[in-house]
Amino acid sequence: MTPAFSASRARFLFAALLTAATVSLTACTGTEERAPNLRLAVLTAGGEALGYVDTAPPESDASPPAAPTLTPVGPVDGGRDLHTADGGRSLLLTRRTGAERRRAELTPGTPFAGLPFPTCLTRSAVDAARTRLLVLSECSGDVQRLALYRMDGTVVWTATLGTAVPPLSTPDAPPVNIAVVGDVAVVSRPALGGGSEVVRAAPRNVGDPVAVASLPERTVAVRDLAALSGGTVYAATDSGVYPLLDTGLPDLTRRVAAFGERRLDRLWGEPLGARTLLFGWHDPALSGGDAYLRVWDGAASGTPPSTAQNVAYVTDLRDVTLAPDGNLYVLSRTALTRFDAVLGVQSGNWQARTLLGSLNDARALAWLVP
Numbered sequence: 001m002t003p004a005f006s007a008s009r010a011r012f013l014f015a016a017l018l019t020a021a022t023v024s025l026t027a028c029t030g031t032e033e034r035a036p037n038l039r040l041a042v043l044t045a046g047g048e049a050l051g052y053v054d055t056a057p058p059e060s061d062a063s064p065p066a067a068p069t070l071t072p073v074g075p076v077d078g079g080r081d082l083h084t085a086d087g088g089r090s091l092l093l094t095r096r097t098g099a100e101r102r103r104a105e106l107t108p109g110t111p112f113a114g115l116p117f118p119t120c121l122t123r124s125a126v127d128a129a130r131t132r133l134l135v136l137s138e139c140s141g142d143v144q145r146l147a148l149y150r151m152d153g154t155v156v157w158t159a160t161l162g163t164a165v166p167p168l169s170t171p172d173a174p175p176v177n178i179a180v181v182g183d184v185a186v187v188s189r190p191a192l193g194g195g196s197e198v199v200r201a202a203p204r205n206v207g208d209p210v211a212v213a214s215l216p217e218r219t220v221a222v223r224d225l226a227a228l229s230g231g232t233v234y235a236a237t238d239s240g241v242y243p244l245l246d247t248g249l250p251d252l253t254r255r256v257a258a259f260g261e262r263r264l265d266r267l268w269g270e271p272l273g274a275r276t277l278l279f280g281w282h283d284p285a286l287s288g289g290d291a292y293l294r295v296w297d298g299a300a301s302g303t304p305p306s307t308a309q310n311v312a313y314v315t316d317l318r319d320v321t322l323a324p325d326g327n328l329y330v331l332s333r334t335a336l337t338r339f340d341a342v343l344g345v346q347s348g349n350w351q352a353r354t355l356l357g358s359l360n361d362a363r364a365l366a367w368l369v370p
Helices: 007-021 341-347
Strands: 038-044 049-055 071-075 079-085 090-095 098-103 121-126 132-137 145-150 155-160 177-181 184-190 196-203 211-213 217-219 222-227 233-237 240-243 266-272 275-281 292-296 309-313 317-322 327-332 336-340 352-356 364-368
Touching: 038 079, 049 352, 079 121, 090 121, 090 132, 090 364, 098 121, 121 177, 132 177, 145 184, 145 211, 155 211, 177 222, 184 222, 233 266, 266 317, 275 317, 309 327, 309 336, 309 341, 317 364, 327 341, 327 364, 336 341
Parallel strands: 079 364, 222 266
Antiparallel strands: 038 049, 038 364, 049 071, 079 090, 090 098, 121 132, 132 145, 145 155, 177 184, 184 196, 196 211, 196 217, 222 233, 233 240, 266 275, 275 292, 292 309, 317 327, 327 336, 336 352
């Protein structure tokens, strides 16, 4: 059964979502217009192909729109992730060999500045304000390295992490995760003997081109990291979700009650006006149990306390994004589905429509305004 938000919390979020959904809808004359179409970029084929689908608003005075189709853009060499940038006017594509900015037409764009070390990117993350891009390089036989970019493609700093000693091959070892807040980065990686170890990287002085990485510190198994507006980073663990301390370690005294003590394997912080919704998902392929995507509004307390709400049961979940049309877009390995977030937050009824099916090993998703 889907837990319910408190009435006051639901009303607040409904108003915030409605505001987000109507951004740029009022012309200088004050006339309200319908939400513009959005373009959703989708990385498929295990990261080797990029395409897009244009979506119409759910309500329309015209005849029902044609069924969406995936328009291929072309091959991608070692695609890793997609991030919305410039308020939707462009996106950031990270590949094994580097990062680049692409405009809404998604044709090859402007590469970010090269890095002073061999580049084998495996992870990337943006801060909640989308002013920084953090990338992790993991070349065979080399130490892990970080680079922090500004959104114009220039480098803020680079950092070399201490030698990682991965555990022996186990089916449920925690993955490597990264997050960024301002000019500070956090990395969690599997530790020998179980659990994770955390490394924090930051410049010693403002403007230093090389950041200093802390010594690794052991902690519980960290399954994912997500940055929220306000500077808080949350960690998904086997016993719930916890905020990070300034050291980068999970604060195990402050479990997020909304998610309970259940294990979560993925976290996404999706901005909504001045606040961020936190989405969490458990992968039953790793540890059994259910595969519900859940959402928390970020309220630490309330009457009654805020509770994470079930959005949908999703298998093979790959990515989510909350777009300014008031919809949540959810990407699985084989499908792209749209959920009415306004109605979902207001009433718990997350009406769904499958936009694309039969996708080939989809990996990442980002919204644009064409």
